[in-house]
Amino acid sequence: MYEHAPHSRFPLSRRGGRHRAVAVVTAVAAGVMTAGALAPTAAFAGGRPDSVQSSLNALVKDDGMPAALASVKGRDGHTRTYTAGVGDLATGAKVPVDGQIRAGSNTKTFTAVVVLQLVAEGKVGLDASVDTYLPGLLRGDGIDGRHITVRQLLQHTSGLPEYVDKDSILTSPKRYYEPRELLDLALAQKAHFAPGTRWEYSNTNYLMAGLIIQKVTGRPLGEEINRRIVDRIGLRHTYFPTPGDMSIHEAHPKGYNQEADGSLRDYTELDPSWGWAAGAVVSTNTDLNAFFTALIGGRLLPAAQLAEMRTTVPAELLGPGVRYGLGLMSRPLSCGGVYWGHGGTIPGFESAGGATDNGRAVSITVTTIPGDAVKQHVGATVDSALCR
Numbered sequence: 001m002y003e004h005a006p007h008s009r010f011p012l013s014r015r016g017g018r019h020r021a022v023a024v025v026t027a028v029a030a031g032v033m034t035a036g037a038l039a040p041t042a043a044f045a046g047g048r049p050d051s052v053q054s055s056l057n058a059l060v061k062d063d064g065m066p067a068a069l070a071s072v073k074g075r076d077g078h079t080r081t082y083t084a085g086v087g088d089l090a091t092g093a094k095v096p097v098d099g100q101i102r103a104g105s106n107t108k109t110f111t112a113v114v115v116l117q118l119v120a121e122g123k124v125g126l127d128a129s130v131d132t133y134l135p136g137l138l139r140g141d142g143i144d145g146r147h148i149t150v151r152q153l154l155q156h157t158s159g160l161p162e163y164v165d166k167d168s169i170l171t172s173p174k175r176y177y178e179p180r181e182l183l184d185l186a187l188a189q190k191a192h193f194a195p196g197t198r199w200e201y202s203n204t205n206y207l208m209a210g211l212i213i214q215k216v217t218g219r220p221l222g223e224e225i226n227r228r229i230v231d232r233i234g235l236r237h238t239y240f241p242t243p244g245d246m247s248i249h250e251a252h253p254k255g256y257n258q259e260a261d262g263s264l265r266d267y268t269e270l271d272p273s274w275g276w277a278a279g280a281v282v283s284t285n286t287d288l289n290a291f292f293t294a295l296i297g298g299r300l301l302p303a304a305q306l307a308e309m310r311t312t313v314p315a316e317l318l319g320p321g322v323r324y325g326l327g328l329m330s331r332p333l334s335c336g337g338v339y340w341g342h343g344g345t346i347p348g349f350e351s352a353g354g355a356t357d358n359g360r361a362v363s364i365t366v367t368t369i370p371g372d373a374v375k376q377h378v379g380a381t382v383d384s385a386l387c388r
Helices: 020-029 049-062 106-120 150-155 166-171 177-188 205-215 221-232 284-297 304-307 372-387
Strands: 068-075 077-084 257-258 264-266 330-333 337-343 345-348 350-355 361-366
Touching: 020 257, 049 077, 049 372, 068 284, 068 372, 077 205, 077 284, 106 150, 106 205, 106 221, 106 304, 150 205, 177 205, 205 221, 221 284, 264 304, 284 350, 284 361, 350 372, 361 372
Parallel strands: none
Antiparallel strands: 068 077, 068 361, 257 264, 330 337, 337 350, 345 350, 350 361
C-alpha cells in the first residue's frame, strides 16, 4: 500500500548479470531455485511458453523475485493463470496456482467504489467538506477538514501528509493499529500544500475516506467492502481482514522483504490494520481482474459516478503518461489507448495490472517489493499481455 515512493532496497537489473539479491534468494532456497523451479502452470502453444510465462520466468531467474504469479483474461472471457519461482524459500514448495496475495493499495479502489456508491445514494457529496461528516476531526498545522473535500481525498489532492512509517511497520509487522492512532501520526506533521493545488500520493487520504464510510453507514469498513463489492460480484477469494487477523486464509505463496543486511525475511503473516482502507484487502490475481473488469464495465457504479472516477489529473510521478482519477489510475498502452487499475505494494507482495474498456484484464504479483528497474519489467509484462 505504500507503493509509488522510490524504492532502493531491491535495485535489481535484468540480463546484465545477476544482482547480489539473486544469490541471497538462492542461498535461502537452499538450492531450490533451479531451472525446474521455473516450471510453468499455464497452457502453452506448441509446447513453448508464451510471452507472459517467459516474462515471469525472467522476473525470477534474472531479477531475483522469489515467485511471480499472473492471471490474464482475454476479451472472450477466457482466463489463463501462470506461476514461476517457489512459493516457500525454506521448503521449496510450489507456487499455488492463482494463490491468494495481499493486494496492498488495490484496496484504495475498493474504498473509492464504496464512497462513490454512497454518493450515488445521496449520502455523501463529492465536493462536500470532510467536516460535513467528521466535524472537527481533521485539524493540524495547515490542515483543516473544513477546506478539504471528499473528492480531494479520493484523488490525492488534499495536501494531507503521509501517516505510514515504513521502518515502524517492518520492525513490528504484527502490531495492531486503530485508525485514529494512524491519523494522529499524520496530524503531527504539517500539510504539504493547500488543498486542490497539487497532486501527491498519501495513504492518509484513504484513511479519512474509510472513516467517512464508517460514519455515514454506521458499519465497519470491511463489512461495507465485503457486502457492497466482494459479495455483489462474487469475488470468492477476496476479503477484508477482520481486526487481529494476520493470516492469509487460502493457499498462497509466502511474501518476503529484503532486509538491510541483504537477507530475505518472511512477512507473510502481518497485521494489515496499518493499511486499513488504504491497503488491507487480500485477493487473488484472478479476482482482481474480475473486480476491475466489473468496475470498468459499469457493474459496480452508476454511469455518473463511474465517469467521476475516471476523471483524472496528471500523476507523472507514477510513470510516463499516468493519470489518477478517484482511486483509479489510467496508464497508456504501447499499442494505443489506456488500461485502468491501481496496483499495490505491502511487505511481501507487489501487484500491478488493470483492465481495458474492451474487456481484457491482467494482474501480476511478485513476492517481494522490487526496485524501480524490476517494477518496469513487471509493467512491461502487463503492457505486453494487454496488447498481444
